[in-house]
Amino acid sequence: MTDLIERPSTEAVPGHGAPTHGDDDHAHGGDHEHHGPSGILKWLTSTDHKVIGINYTVTSIVMMVIGGAFAEVIRAQLVSPTNTLVTFQQYNQLFTMHGSVMIYLFVGPFAFAGLANYLVPLQVGAPDMAFPRLNALSYWLYLSGSITMLLGFFVTGGPAAFGWVGYAPLTSAINAPGAGPDLWIGALMLTGFSAIFSGVNLIATIFYLRAPGMTLFRMPIFTWNMLVTGILILLAFPVLTAGLVMLYCDRHFGTHIFEVQGGGVPLLWQHIFWFWGHPEVYILALPFFGMVTEVIPTFSRKPLFGYKGMVFATLTIAALSLGVWAHHMFTTGAVLLPFFSIMSLLIAVPTGIKIFNWIGTMWGGNLVFSTAMLMAIGFVVTFLIGGITGIYLASPPLDFFTHDTYFVIAHFHSVVMALTLGAFAGIYFWFPKITGKMLHEGWGKAQFWLLFIGTQVFTVPLYIVGLHGMPRRMAVYPNNPSWQNLNEWSSVGALMIGISTLLFVVNVIQAYRKPIPAGDNPWDASTLEWFTSSPPPHHNFVSLPPIRSERPVWDYNHPDAPALAHGHHETATPPAAPAEQEAHA
Amino acid sequence: MKQESVILLLLGVFFGFIGVVYWGWGHEDGGGIMLLGAFLLGMLPGFYYLWWYRKSGGNRPEDRDDATVADGAGVVDAFPSTSIWPFVLGSGCFFIVLALTFGTWLLVPGVGLLLSALIGATAESRRGGNV
Incomplete structure (x- = not known):
């Protein structure tokens, strides 16, 4: 089935009321009243970016729950020094699969494929992604990769046990025999191609399908971040995929690329892996930077402070991220310490610009502490903790001291838990747009406080125990009361995080059992996705507003508000809170 | 641009x-x-x-500050609204990757699905539709 899609030919007129979305009389060209298959057939055959985005989002959240369950078992094992809840090998498998599921199957796909799939075409005024069938293929490869990775639990010998980074020679056929490691490699190949296709689609959509007047420097920051993420994906993921092919050849075809015995270089794997792995950190982070950059101005009732600064900070982070890969390899003694240390420290500058811009946006604003805003503030605070401790690790002498200790685990988890807070900021912000229903603010705020406090209770003891020298990836540890106490606190934090996730599930069930209609724009937000109905019709728009700034929907809904020019940030009169917000406050 | x-x-x-x-x-x-x-x-x-x-x-209209909606009016492209072939192609890739672990016999369904998807998607494209 093919739809010939036309853009609307007339503009919605500011000050003349909201357009009647979904009304067939307003359809211009394309079949906005879509009568395609339903049920399972819709799920299997849809090429609509919104359906695919929801598929990605739901699947990745399921992966988060699975990966989170692994984490809870790990933390239960570490509650006492010589616990026997799991064997050493099972512990190795658990931390490998926890990291792999969370990094490869949750954080990245949720952001650059889930919400981005749903939102980028809407934010640029496009009817769909540029390559809808390639987009659907990306999802099926991602789902296949997820199943392939989890299949490791059902084969003899169990799943991979060499850590999510798969260092050589731990991954050799001798050190890691069995089907589990091969399934891990296969899963990463499938999800890697899925990511590459998503990157191609994001870039093509943003370059070719923007609405008239939507110049690059009028795009929402989330879309900007997704463009840069797409570029990073294309630079980084092919390197990992090539490395995986080499690894598979080492294991099965007698090559010795990463094996010393045949003249290979194990350290080459680390170069290849981290050439993907450090940009990957920003492939994971940039989408969430984008999400909170949409949330904070909306709930500060102000334009974003420093729009162009944000864009250039994003581009700078992306550029620098390709030159820092070996800061993960300082203790190998075989990398250029000054080069990688300088490049790593430089990343703090654009990241700092972003943090100051978020604070500058809130400064003097009329703050509305919705769940999305709380999650966004929680993101900024937690990311700041993770970022500052990352600066320590960029310094070789400090890195030598803390390498492979729980300090590194704590730093990394401050960062990824910040991303999780950012993810929930995005979910609470866009859930009304995606479903047409509001999430309950009371449940949401309870979830936020449990998640935010739980994150700090989880990570702060790990920083301390790491500085005391506790090594990572150990199922047991010396019988030291101080270490045990700190580990107990960390496990309590992990439990709080787990319970907070359950509150979210309850909130979603509640939203469907007792739905409260969201309306088209419940937050009085300013970007283009809020101009169409909730949920949007097939091919998204029946009409478009004139686009004269990076806040076209604000301009449309508030024609008497001061015009927004770059670098000119006037605080407009805060609008009355929509009725839906009142109902949920 | x-x-x-x-x-x-x-x-x-x-x-x-x-x-x-x-x-x-x-x-x-x-x-x-x-x-x-x-x-x-x-x-x-x-x-x-x-x-x-x-x-x-x-x-292009999307590169101009002063472009109006009317400037970009007209056909954007032909977009497929539904297609089974991405699912079939993804399934083929899934079986091919499983063949790397469980044996080459899985290449039979894998390559079969892959080829049928390529032929099907190509035929679908000839009738009109984006990639």
Whole structure:
């Protein structure tokens, strides 16, 4: 089935009321009243970016729950020094699969494929992604990769046990025999191609399908971040995929690329892996930077402070991220310490610009502490903790001291838990747009406080125990009361995080059992996705507003508000809170 | 399209610069080659877009500050609303990857699904529809 899609030919007129979305009389060209298959057939055959985005989002959240369950078992094992809840090998498998599921199957796909799939075409005024069938293929490869990775639990010998980074020679056929490691490699190949296709689609959509007047420097920051993420994906993921092919050849075809015995270089794997792995950190982070950059101005009732600064900070982070890969390899003694240390420290500058811009946006604003805003503030605070401790690790002498200790685990988890807070900021912000229903603010705020406090209770003891020298990836540890106490606190934090996730599930069930209609724009937000109905019709728009700034929907809904020019940030009169917000406050 | 090309070219120039510094300083081939690849991945599409911008001789409505909705009116493209072939192709890839672990016999359904998807998607494209 093919739809010939036309853009609307007339503009919605500011000050003349909201357009009647979904009304067939307003359809211009394309079949906005879509009568395609339903049920399972819709799920299997849809090429609509919104359906695919929801598929990605739901699947990745399921992966988060699975990966989170692994984490809870790990933390239960570490509650006492010589616990026997799991064997050493099972512990190795658990931390490998926890990291792999969370990094490869949750954080990245949720952001650059889930919400981005749903939102980028809407934010640029496009009817769909540029390559809808390639987009659907990306999802099926991602789902296949997820199943392939989890299949490791059902084969003899169990799943991979060499850590999510798969260092050589731990991954050799001798050190890691069995089907589990091969399934891990296969899963990463499938999800890697899925990511590459998503990157191609994001870039093509943003370059070719923007609405008239939507110049690059009028795009929402989330879309900007997704463009840069797409570029990073294309630079980084092919390197990992090539490395995986080499690894598979080492294991099965007698090559010795990463094996010393045949003249290979194990350290080459680390170069290849981290050439993907450090940009990957920003492939994971940039989408969430984008999400909170949409949330904070909306709930500060102000334009974003420093729009162009944000864009250039994003581009700078992306550029620098390709030159820092070996800061993960300082203790190998075989990398250029000054080069990688300088490049790593430089990343703090654009990241700092972003943090100051978020604070500058809130400064003097009329703050509305919705769940999305709380999650966004929680993101900024937690990311700041993770970022500052990352600066320590960029310094070789400090890195030598803390390498492979729980300090590194704590730093990394401050960062990824910040991303999780950012993810929930995005979910609470866009859930009304995606479903047409509001999430309950009371449940949401309870979830936020449990998640935010739980994150700090989880990570702060790990920083301390790491500085005391506790090594990572150990199922047991010396019988030291101080270490045990700190580990107990960390496990309590992990439990709080787990319970907070359950509150979210309850909130979603509640939203469907007792739905409260969201309306088209419940937050009085300013970007283009809020101009169409909730949920949007097939091919998204029946009409478009004139686009004269990076806040076209604000301009449309508030024609008497001061015009927004770059670098000119006037605080407009805060609008009355929509009725839906009142109902949920 | 000019701004898009400038962004890609600047990224390419940066990767080229740090590639030269890195390789000249550390003489480490693996990282040097990967930075060379990054340099090319910035420059090649960057120059293509620049060439394309100059050849097309002007700004598109989405590149103009003053463009109106009417300027961009008309057919965007033909978009497939539904297609089973991505699912079939993904399933084929799934079986091929499983064949790497569980045995080459899985290549039979894998390659079969892959070929049928390629033929089906191609036939679907001939009837009209984006990739």
